[in-house]
Amino acid sequence: MKRRTAWPIVLLLLLVGSLLVAQPAAAADTTPPSAPSWVSVKDVTNTSIRVYWGGATDASGIQTYKVYRDGVHVQDVAGNVTHAWTDTGLTPGTVYYYEVRAVDPSGNVGPANDELAATLGTPAETPPPDPNGPIRGYMTHIPHLTGAAIDDVADLAADSGANTIRDEAWWGRIEATEGVFDWTLPDSVVRAAAERGLRVLLMADTAPTWASGATEGDPGWFSTPPIDPADYGNFAGELAERYGTGGAFWAANPDLTFTPLAGIEIWNEQNGEAFWGGNTVDPAHYTAMLQSAYTAIKAADPSITVVVGGLASGAGSAYNDADCDGTADGGYLTGHGLNPVDYLEEMYAAGAQGYFDAVGWHPYVFDFDGEKTMPQLLDYDPCSTWSQLAETPVSARSLMVANGDSAKKVWITEAGIPTCVLFAVYPCVYQSDQALLLHSEFAKWKTYTWGGGFIVYDMHDDCTSPLNVQCNFGVATTSNTPKLAYDFLRVDWLGE
Template sequence: MPAHLLRALARLSRIGAAAVAALCIVIAQLVAPAPASAAVAAPINTAPTALGIAESNLYFMTASELATAMQAFEQMGVKQIRIFLPWRAIEPNRGAYNWAIADRILDAAAAKGIGVVGAVTSTPIWASRNGFWLPNAAPDDPNTYAQFMVRLAERYGAGSAQPRIAAYEIWNEPNANIGWSPQPNVAGYTQLLKLAYTAIKAVEPTATVVGGVLGAGLSFGTWTINPVNYLTQMYAAGAQGYFDALSFHPYNFSSSFSAGAPYANTPYRQLMSLRALMNSAGDGAKKIWTTEYGVPTSAVNGATQAAWITDFATTWSALDGVGPMFIYSLVDRPNETPWGVFDRNWVAKPGVEAIRTWIAAHTPGGEVISKASG
């Protein structure tokens, strides 16, 4: 099974639990008012040397755990993060929103001057005929997702009273059946991307919308579609003009990123093919971001995890046409695959120092996305 499928499977139970919890939140929380004070969102540095952290578990942390996470980001020098914002939990009933947890995360990031990429996935039960059983079920009507993205941009985007999201990522790994259930559907995802992009831009014209969010791997029955084939079909379905950057997750448990350069169908070679495909389609100016890359310490030891993070950052940042990097993830969680650079007790693995050293050695510079104005 491809690496990104193993990681996604480990998260299924957690996402389902969040949905149940969200349904039990009182109505007063569902309609929490938007903050009134004005502020400027921290930007995202889109230079290929910019290294951040992708941490989906922030949404499921207690206030104390969140504070510890933010302190860890600060100590490593992390200035940008990619977070999971589950549509399933934030809008558990149509038109009724629970912003409390998202507010808490985004306020904490803003207080540290950390830029945020918001990745929005997971379907509410009401939005899909398969929603009860499949957390990432394809929405019956992709307009419902687009409408949610409007509410999200209105609350956290450049035109809001307190901008706190610098870029929006549309879904997560839809080229796998865990990411887009019950099976990948390129036309369905492309339609959702087009509607979400159009809806976000209508309320926030300067927004950066990241599409694709494709996991590395091979085509396997109705389970997965090779990311290069998937992007080819996205263009055929009319995706051009509906994303500002493409996201790719080049996971590989068996070797470092650079070691894949000579071999077909490795994440390295798939990245090269994605870049060539975008160039030939007229999207040469659009960057490929990696909003998730990592290796769990159940597959390698801590020293190897650190070495592969450094190898990835060094290799990725030297390539043409790429943008920022986000390492998955910050901290291990009980009974889950240990992706973190901290263990479940917040003891640092060697990866923490690898990230801190990389960030310290690479000054910000480069292009940035700023959310100071609409």
């Protein structure tokens, strides 16, 4: 038998080996990260200071951030955690200088930001809320809380520089049986606020099944609107009578100092199917509800501000262009709802003029893909609800002016962005970016002469799930530990 030679196998192995040896080594990464996008410092106590910074960029990611005090490296902070660090054990009255540098996985150290100076001193106490100042505040969700948890979140709001909280007045719970009112939940909201000198923007939403015809437990039953707008108007009038000037709540609680409502908001995000019982939205029916509610509220207390329920971001839609592809289509995106500018236009066509004091608006921005800085999210974009406030050819403001409402204001009754938690699967940002966006939004808002109330969603995180985007909009954690945005807005609002 002829023997098989092993030479072909040997030659193949030698060839593969020579190819492997001949491959050039991968080029070493020698490109350093950018400088942090911004850096800020704020006094915490007379012996400590907290340093914040925006993220740096690098093709390989950021491994750590190096914090320097007076030119000396004092701390490393992991690149995938909060962009903040508290420096302690400092001397009161001393000027300290801080800078931050980013380090990538290859050890390349990026340039420092511009050096910042901070002088320590004894921090001033937060002044009491000014009920006569511009409406500034947070959504608090007090009806979801009990006992000491109510006091904790109300204290957090009172110390935030805000003068207002926004919270639910669930018609579906308050008048579950027609003509029978249980005020326990809204009473807890108004009491917690009044004890701290805070005003309340009551959001009158949801409908009882006797009014909506929905079946409790069915999808969307709680947000299904009433069949007869007059039923909603009757409830809104009862709400005004109880919490307005000389109302039954104040008579029953003589220990409290009367604090006028910031207003009553008529429903919430009614241009979205999710808040219209999962059904096709109906601006004409909503307008009939608004007319009925406005008439009843003003009859009970003419001083109460009536706010159109906050109109929601249109899922990236433009006016008359639901999918923002440049084709006129009426602005309705099935499964989502109607663009807010289109919705407001249809409200006016249905007779809304004269039946509200302010328009509510929810200018969320969700296209944060890392390509834009937080302030750049507010740049002109016809598909942005921020731009649709006043910058697009047809906008909320252009409609208000055209319909004789130029003197009325727009209120932001929700603004916010979710922060990331470990393993989050939803779009989210670092706490530092949340702070920068809200700070930028408020700074822009103050430039508008027609800009009214400014309410942030949310006071604190409602849960910690990495699966639910609704959990982590808070400017504080579930344990009421402030995030960076809380500190930023506190400075903004106290400085007004």
